[in-house]
Amino acid sequence: MSQNAPIPPLNALKAFRSVGRHLGFSIAAEELHVTPAAISQQIKNLEAILGVVLFHRNGRETQLTEAGQILLPGIEKGFNELENAVRVCRAHGDSSYISCNTVGAFAARWLVPRLPNWTERHPKVDVRISTTSEWVTFDRQDIDLAVRLSTGQEDGLQTELLQVEKIVTLCSPSILGQDPPLRKPEDLINHQLIHFAPTNGRINTRWADWLELTEIDSVDPNRGIFLSNGMAALNAAIAGQGIVLAPKTLASDDLERGTLVVPFDIELPTDFAWYVIAPSENMERPEIRAFKEWLISEAKMNDKG
Known part of the structure; x- marks a missing residue:
């Protein structure tokens, strides 16, 4: 040629x-x-x-x-x-925007409710949120940054800790005083378990492991409602349909409002936390850096609350 x-x-x-x-x-x-x-x-x-x-x-x-x-x-x-x-x-076009990718439950339960705070501070910078359970491919999906559960070690990407995660039991406060009541882990035998199994498999929310941790063998870990969607699992718990084992961050606003409570202080260990993840070159854009810093400030306020 x-x-x-x-x-x-x-x-x-x-x-x-x-x-x-x-x-x-x-x-x-x-x-x-x-x-x-x-x-x-x-x-x-x-x-x-x-x-x-x-x-x-x-x-x-x-x-x-x-x-x-x-x-x-x-x-x-x-x-x-x-x-x-x-x-x-x-990034230098007439319309300035940031594209952020995360999982649906985090977007609905944590990110979207806080977006008015960002808009108030940065009215000229729009945020476009996409959700998927699959891992992000930044160079082919037009994504500026992502918020994902991670260990913080992602090859070729910059990561910054947003929120430490805890896997806890969650239920409606109405369940605590039911007949029979829910006062100790052994009482789970009289209540329905809600199983939340994330499709990406990055966190362990298995009731079998939690029950083993509590050394309880009288509760069947294979019964109850099985859901792969975090929002559906939390909504079922809010509706009083049972007790779910799920990431506490997703329920932070519900816990503050009192629509959910943590009946037991026993947490299922996890190496994963919520991280802001992006290619290093993306952080050269001032608006992306500002959005990352805003996310972290919101997480710190959530911890104080």
């Missing part, structure tokens, strides 16, 4: 980048939301344009050829610079 030959189509390069990173056509198709056949066609077109073979395919195994190994680092670097340039350009 001559030095003045046009650059191959962006979609073909994007397909090559994804297949090269994952060494799999099906995974690349899932990542780019197209069919494996479409990915295969893009790779064939790119190989025809470049005049080289980029992958060896042997059954389910995919390997880069020598030419593919030469091409991939440059394509990765090019896309990273392109995506960063787009982010910087958007």
Whole structure:
């Protein structure tokens, strides 16, 4: 190919980048939301344009050829610079906004109720909140920062502690005085357990482990209501449907209002806490730094409360 030959189509390069990173056509198709056949066609077109073979395919195994190994680092670097340039350009647009990603329960129970405080201080900076249980891919999802449960060790990302988490028992105060009452852990045998099992599996909210910690074997840990949605689990507890084992942060406002109480002081240990997470370059934007600092100040006020 001559030095003045046009650059191959962006979609073909994007397909090559994804297949090269994952060494799999099906995974690349899932990542780019197209069919494996479409990915295969893009790779064939790119190989025809470049005049080289980029992958060896042997059954389910995919390997880069020598030419593919030469091409991939440059394509990765090019896309990273392109995506960063787009982010910087958007940051200097007429409409200033911050895109924040978190899980649905944290958004609904903690973040959204506090947003008026941010808007009052920063009326010209909008906040766009997206929610997902999957881990964030900052360079492909147009996300500025995320709030997630983490150990604080995330490769290539800047993390800052927002809120220490505690896994506690939660229920409506009306349950405490029911007949039969709920006064000690052994009384759980007479009440319904609400099981909250997060789909991302990052925290342990298993009743079996809590009961083992309390050395109680008279309560069946496999009975009750099973929910994967944190908001649904907390709403069930507020409605008096049983006792849930869940992150205390998600219930902080309910505990303050008195719609939920912690019946027992026994906590299930966890290594996870809520962190503000972002690529280091994103923190160069003043409004993102300000939003991160505001989040931390709100968390400190929550602790004092």
